[in-house]
Amino acid sequence: MDMNSIMAQAQQMQQKMATIQEELKTKTATGTAGGGMVTVTANGKSEILSIEIEKEIITVDEKEMLQDLITAATNDALRKVKAIGKEEMAKLTGGMNIPGISNIFS
Template sequence: MKNPFGNMANIMKQAQAMQQQMAKVQEEAANKTATGSAGGGTVTVTANGAMQLVGVSINPEAVKADDVEMLQDLILAASNEALRKAHDMMAEEMKAVTGGMNMPGLL
């Protein structure tokens, strides 16, 4: 008769290894970036894999236009695009670690 706990120990080892890999991916996340832009490149925003905005670039011509509302909209659109791309990038990284299993709460 096989030891029923032997298989459980193997599963626990695999889970621990996956957890370590996920921790490594999350640790490295701050070094990976994604960029979003709006207004044909008028505003460019960069976000990292930790979902933090790390850069904003605004074409000086947009500031001269004296249309603050439009500039605000462009910044929001570019920020949301950068964060979406960063999220998608990290989801792909996590998928590689989890073998494609859906793990709620990871991202």
């Protein structure tokens, strides 16, 4: 392989990676806690889009439990979007572990 070919391949991979990162903005994952009492939706850029809370658990007495459920549901959603990102990057790299690319969603 000549240097021009290697540079062209690197540029193609960079363009594909930018496309994947844009597409991830449109992908969402939902995390839940407390048997669905708290639901959190995040996008592929790890941004929280919404939080839904069943009205039955909104009481002053249950403040700490509600905080724990929100935290758990948020972490669940973020784990799921991270998995989506890893899956998309694996498509780009063909499953190869390429330093700096493969570990973006680690």
